[in-house]
Amino acid sequence: MSFDHAAIEKKWRDYWEKERLFACDTSDFSKPKYYALDMFPFPSGQGLHVGHPEGYTATDIVSRMKRMQGYNVLHPMGWDAFGLPSEQFAIKNNEHPEGFTRHNIDHFREQLKMLGFSYDWERELATIDPEYYKWTQWIFVEMFKHDLAYVSDVPVNYCPELGTVLANEEVIDGKSERGGYPVIRMPMRQWMLKITAYADKLEKGLEGLDWPKSTIEMQRNWIGRSTGVEIDFPVAFTGLSFKVFTTRVDTLFGCTYCCLAPEHPLLKTIVDPSKKEEVERYVKEATAKSELSRLASSEKEKTGVFTGAYAVNPINGRKIPIYVADYVLGSYGSGAVMAVPAHDERDYLFAKAHGLPMIQVIEGDISNSAYEGDGKHMNSAFVDGLDIAAAKQAILERLIETGHGRTKVNYKLRDWIFSRQRYWGEPIPMLSDGKGEEIPLDESELPLTLPPLDDFTPSKDGKPPLARAPESWLKVERNGKSYVRETNTMPQWAGSSWYYLRYIDPHNDKCLCDKRLSDHWMPVDLYVGGAEHAVLHLLYARFYYKFLHDIGVVSGTEPFKRLVHQGMILGENGEKMSKSRGNVVNPDDIVRDYGADSLRLFEMFAGPLSETKPWSTTGLVGARRFLERAYRLVDEEPYLSRIKAENDHSLDRSYAKLVKKCTEDFESLSFNTAIAEMMVFVNDCYKASNLYRGHLEGFVKILSCICPFIGEEMWHKLGHEKSLAYEPWPTYEEKDLVEEKKKVALSVNGKVRDVLLLAPDAGEEEAREAAFLSEKAKPYLEGKTVKKFVYVPGRIVNVVVA
């Protein structure tokens, strides 16, 4: 073992802290800014796993390079510290979740420091800090004031057996995660955020983001914008009507019945008395089923019952039956569909199951399934013979004329259920008179802190734990009137939706972030985190940011300019790491045995950042071996005495390639190929008889981004007293990359036959001459007619012969 990693790591860690080396002054605008952000972790009881350092190392490398390139770098870290696991731990151990959470945070912080990340720890924040969640609550109040927060009765997962409300994550296949008891949907009073008001902005803002394509696509699907037609269907003999949404208005003549969702309000009034009992029973069963089980059972079988009522098809006046069926979702469109069994697979199955008629309106085979393709229309009066696009247009025009329809944009996106019946979250800063009046707390009353409780379990009736808070906390007088505090808390997403702003100005008690500072620092230049947050966290954060823009808190409209997801690190056997598989790798052990630098280097070298890749102990040993090999250059004979103050230029080219490749690859986060180039450079150093000190210094600066401890130590060994963290980034000369003669492949009919040595600026005549002088290519050229001669300087010569 050629260096003592434990001693080196301790030495430089202490030095960095003592010198406050990575503290960032965000009010210093004299240098260009760079904001490199990691998705902050949930501080779980297990501590860091080897997946965490992957993304963190990536942003750390870029941060370190940017500092040397003269940027003012903001590279912060904090804790997403509210959340269910801590609460469950608290319930189990009958302790307050805060103690456990703080303890975990201390452990995480220590582990991150151990790994040498250049975070500005003076900006550390946690979502559970009252100084932080004061502003989380403030944003909620602002949303309420702007009509974006409202109360509604919506179905939640309720487990009668456990007597408690469950989060979606706690429901597996319609059963409770603990105990496996059935879970039903039950309406309950909830706070909602009107994210749908931002559907259009959220969709449009995706354009122009430097994000993974897949993530943009996922968000687009989630928002689910679709353009179609809204049609009014009168209910026969009642004077009432309902709206349906369709993207296939061209098939309107093929509509043979309508379906309402079980939640549809019209069911209360239009059902024929003879069907009332049957419909009520069906609705009750359907709404009690959890969404998952409803989905699972109805895929096999389309259930539903006739309401006894009839609708009138506005295009032809035909009377068609109205059904209620749970394959129609209450929460999408208008909760009602026009059913065209001949041309929609779901309607087809339902019609078959219930003996409903079919009218084919597009030529195609409907003997075994609905025909959903394009074709000539039939049985459709004035659109007969037209294709889908033309028929859509014609029918839409007719509907507009008669006032029965209009174009309509629909979104899959639903409003955000923002309450949790939990203790360990931000209290929602609202007061209720119990009769529908909801008033927000004044800013001066924030933060509203969590009251201490003895028992954190939700009540049997589904009431949140805070409902058992002391009366002194719960009851509030306002203008002579009695109010009760809101007892729901916010979801974990709340705190993580705006934390990137707070880092810029973490100790500000006047506002959540000084606008002068956010104008300078936002958007985040590089955001790295797991793909599991592709939709929810990133959508919520964008929503918050757009809202903050609209109320004038920030100027921008998108918080994260560039986003990258790190891939997962699997176990050595290629399976997911898990305790049950016994293949979990603990970073503490790796750092103890091989050092933090080796861990960082290995994770960056194992493959492209975004790919999933397996852990490899031999790969880790290889990383360590490379570091020792590099270290030996500045620590051992005979290499040490080869180091010269003068450059003999033998390594100029190798060095220029190193600097160019690493600078570009660090920027594009292609660390594996940058490291390969660093290895090439070290291999070249071993072959060289003289080593220019300047080259080694440049190499060490580059290496230090990935392996900061050994980097600092080598810098020190090269005769420097201070840290290299703010030394200028190495440069290279373009001329060093140019070779006098370059190898150029000579191919005949596309098959390589020889390699020519040509000057990079050699002309075509020169190339042609060299090609026909080649002995190796001779047999393939002799006696043939040259049909074409292709010459790409520096690349290839291709002779096409007949």
Next chain:
RNA sequence: GGGAGAUUGGCGUAAUGGCAGCCGCGAAGGACUCAAAAUCCUUUGGUAGCGAUAUCGUGCGGGUUCGAGUCCCGCAUCUCCCACCA
């Protein structure tokens, strides 16, 4: 059912449309050593050949091109995400 991505040596991987396999792991050989480890130096896609070399080779089938791992069309397999969205 829809979407996104992937498929290259024994393994992880690399290749602005231009010599496929850089770099690493593993393996083999050599130097050093009494010996081993460590280190240093070679070799390492398959087949044939002592060798120069030849030949085959980037999941499968087509296409574009002087030239395709790379671009286009179709297919297979895998991974992830969404999914009764009218």
